[in-house]
Amino acid sequence: MSNFTQINLKAYNIDLNIWRYPHFLLNKDQKESFVEIVICIKQVPDTAEVRINPETNTLIRDGVPSIINPYDMHAIEAGLQIKEKAGGKVTVITMGPPQAETALRDAIAMGADDAVLLTDRAFAGADTWATSYTLFKAIEKIRADIIICGKQAIDGDTAQVGPETAEFLNIPHISYVRKIEEVKPGSIRVQRLMDGGYDVVESSVPVLLTVVKEINLPRLPSLKGKMNAKKAEIKKWTSADIGADENNIGLKGSPTQVKNIFAPQAKKDRKVLEGTVEQQIEALISELRSLKCV
């Protein structure tokens, strides 16, 4: 489609996909107010076998290399694709210890423009509520239009931080996004993964999305990206920098407490039902009857 055709269609008020708009067709306000993209990334241990200190109930990180949470790699890619098609700026943020800076540099190597490390001893021991509050205070300062999180972190695994952050921001959120269909000034349309299918959901902007791995294939960093990452300035914000209430951050601000963490014992008295589906249903019902469950 030529630029000329696009302009004519626009004059007839036909709703065009912004991906097809050349960036110069957006006015200054649209460019500047529309796509301030923030990606929340978490640095996690590079292992599926998360070990817990039984005395403190916290993660054992010693001797385990760290990576960007895999779902957050897809969030970064989604943000970069929005920027490439609609213009804008991608800022990555993480709350973590000073060494989480490496995760931010990795994101810059992929193409992110800016990075913020939320780091302060007072943030330590945060539960999901305090983590979300802290991210909210930082995002509020950046004034983001589209915030993208991973579906869940592979260590904490709660999948709460994205939606909770949206609640603090008082903006809509869409979870399990598997495709971004359209982004227009003031609105976004996405596909949300569901059991056996997907929903098409349209929302106003600002909005927070959590993404699943089906959304894209994260790019590898380019040589230029790696060079940029080496010299990039990483902003470091403390609790005071984001104006956080000290009663809402870290262990002190966490309404939940881990009392005990343990691996459930494997049950030995399992029965595998065999035969056709009908035979299995019959066997299940008679088993439940014998146990007086039905």
Ligand SMILES: Cc1cc2nc3c(=O)[nH]c(=O)nc-3n(C[C@H](O)[C@H](O)[C@H](O)COP(=O)(O)OP(=O)(O)OC[C@H]3O[C@@H](n4cnc5c(N)ncnc54)[C@H](O)[C@@H]3O)c2cc1C
């Ligand atoms: C009382 C208590 C104490 C705890 N103490 C510790 C502790 O000392 N050390 C520790 O490692 N964990 C601790 N945790 C776990 C910690 O709260 C969670 O890891 C954290 O809140 C994020 O939750 P999650 O990992 O389930 O993330 P999810 O909700 O599964 O993450 C979803 C998405 O949110 C975003 N996100 C999550 N966390 C961050 C982050 N930090 N920065 C930026 N984006 C993020 C990412 O996009 C991620 O994909 C504690 C939990 C409790 C309840």
